[in-house]
Amino acid sequence: MPLDPFFADRLRTHRAYLIRTTLQGFAEKWDQPWLARLAVRLAPPPAPAHGAASGARAVASTAGARSGSGPAAEKSGLGTAVTLGSTPSSAGRSTPTSVPTAPARKRAAPKKKPTRSAHRKAAIAWDRKxxxxxxxxxxxxxxxxxxxxxxxxxxxxxxxxxxxxxxxxxxxxxxxxxxxxxxxxxxxxxxxxxxxxxxxxxxxxxxxxxxxxxxxxxxxxxxxxxxxxxxxxxxxxxxxxxxxxxxxxxxxxxxxxxxxxxxxxxxxxxxxxxxxxxxxxxxxxxxxxxxxxxxxxxxxxxxxxxxxxxxxxxxxxxxxxxxxxxxxxxxxxxxxxxxxxxxxxxxxxxxxxxxxxxxxxxxxxxxxxxxxxxxxxxxxxxxxxxxxxxxxxxxxxxxxxxxxxxxxxxxxxxxxxxxxxxxxxxxxxxxxxxxxx
Known part of the structure; x- marks a missing residue:
């Protein structure tokens, strides 16, 4: 039987969210910004809702995933996924002096990941919504x-x-x-x-x-x-x-x-x-x-x-x-x-x-x-x-x-x-x- 229309509508956002955050995670782990750019091309983030921050709402179960979590913290029947952020910016890179040279790329400092307590607080807040x-x-x-x-x-x-x-x-x-x-x-x-x-x-x-x-x-x-x-x-x-x-x-x-x-x-x-x-x-x-x-x-x-x-x-x-x-x-x-x-x-x-x-x-x-x-x-x-x-x-x-x-x-x-x-x-x-x- 086809997926219920209620879940099908939410799945479109959730599927993109899963792909995007997974590739972004690999990009940060391996210091490969091109993976983050690929993530955005394959699964662009949703446009911001009027008067509210944009966010993916998780719905469909993959490995028993529980819906209703969004980018802040995906509350799931079998786990928690966290948005790992966007591609590192040019901030922190060296700049050319008198002679134009290619900027020396520095390894981006690892982002501070949310604590488990922060995960759980975010999940409760989303669950309330x-x-x-x-x-x-x-x-x-x-x-x-x-x-x-x-x-x-x-x-x-x-x-x-x-x-x-x-x-x-x-x-x-x-x-x-x-x-x-x-x-x-x-x-x-x-x-x-x-x-x-x-x-x-x-x-x-x-x-x-x-x-x-x-x-x-x-x-x-x-x-x-x-x-x-x-x-x-x-x-x-x-x-x-x-x-x-x-x-x-x-x-x-x-x-x-x-x-x-x-x-x-x-x-x-x-x-x-x-x-x-x-x-x-x-x-x-x-x-x-x-x-x-x-x-x-x-x-x-x-x-x-x-x-x-x-x-x-x-x-x-x-x-x-x-x-x-x-x-x-x-x-x-x-x-x-x-x-x-x-x-x-x-x-x-x-x-x-x-x-x-x-x-x-x-x-x-x-x-x-x-x-x-x-x-x-x-x-x-x-x-x-x-x-x-x-x-x-x-x-x-x-x-x-x-x-x-x-x-x-x-x-x-x-x-x-x-x-x-x-x-x-x-x-x-x-x-x-x-x-x-």
Missing amino acids: ELAAVGRPGPDVRIVEYLVPVPGRPDVRVRIYYPDLADADADADADAATDSAASIRQPEPDATTERSLVPATLAFYGGGFRIGGIDYPTTDAGFRLRAFDAGVAVVAVDYALAPEHKFPTAVEQGHAALGWLVREAAGLGIDADRLAISGISAGGNIAAAVTLLNRDAATIPLRFQLLEVPVVDLTGKHVDFGPVRALGVPAFLAAREMRSVARTYLPAPADARNPLASPLLAPSHAGLPPAHILTAEYDALRGEGAAYGAALRAAGVEASVVRYLGMTHDTPIFLGSVPAARRWHRDVVSALRTLHD
Whole structure:
């Protein structure tokens, strides 16, 4: 099926942006200004918009790229790309004196690259614009945050989105939480509540293991909508990012959060017998890894796992370059991005074969919870989702894999603009509602 017109329009800018910034990066790395000039000829930057700075808006997934980032910082399901600047100018070169001579070309001083913190701040700012332009804000549900201890790893922040709306009688912590800046507090296991226990899903956001978080506006809005529409608590784990915290930190934080959720369920107003686990993109990887750990520990029964456009094989063997070629994006860019993600997340290349890094490679998938897997036609990760579903079924696990035609990796965030994104949301909500059965 052809790419949805919404994504096709944005792809034209994104494709040019990818080519231009890649060639500019090579030009600076190898001190070859002609590459930068070629980049501009092949993919000229867009004309400045009236009253605003020009900028490419990333849309189509190549190696699972998440859209909506632009030149300042491309927020992606599998990584971050930065505009590396223009061709070095003539400033700093020597000038002729009394006798005309060719100017002696000096090697341009390396540009100071933006810090990782600056990348992430820029990505959050762009994400906020995307939510306003093409997304859908979430309802004002009740939210509370906790800090969960993780042995040998950094404590992890967990935010619970309850399905009920915040009201004037809510306590101060919950009121503060509705502004996405909830007070962190400890659970009160012995506390009584008039509210009935609700089912819950332990949820992991996407972002290529190195960007993203529960404070990103589109992520926060999505969790709010899913909690309210499905009538379940969404327990979002703000796992630590690479490269500061490499594998298996995020997986161990996720597993610790699951154990904490079950131990404290009654005090949290959550039914420990009606739990699921879910994740998007890199978050799908972590969710699948946590289910493996949980199965091997034989401790917590999970109703199902909900994996959206998951990356489940960091060796790259199941990346499907068909969508990349169909979008007219050079396949080497997708391969380069995938290698970059693995390099950033994993301590060593050999770790890509660890089942907790690549759940598809687990020796056995028997005994895992049923799986709902959602993939997109124009996503290089579609093959991984299909392969994981096949592996689960081969092991006797109930699994369904649904591919959304004409869609890209980042479809779920476009609820305000793309009808298929709204269908995707309804399908996710339908799966979560089965926790009430």
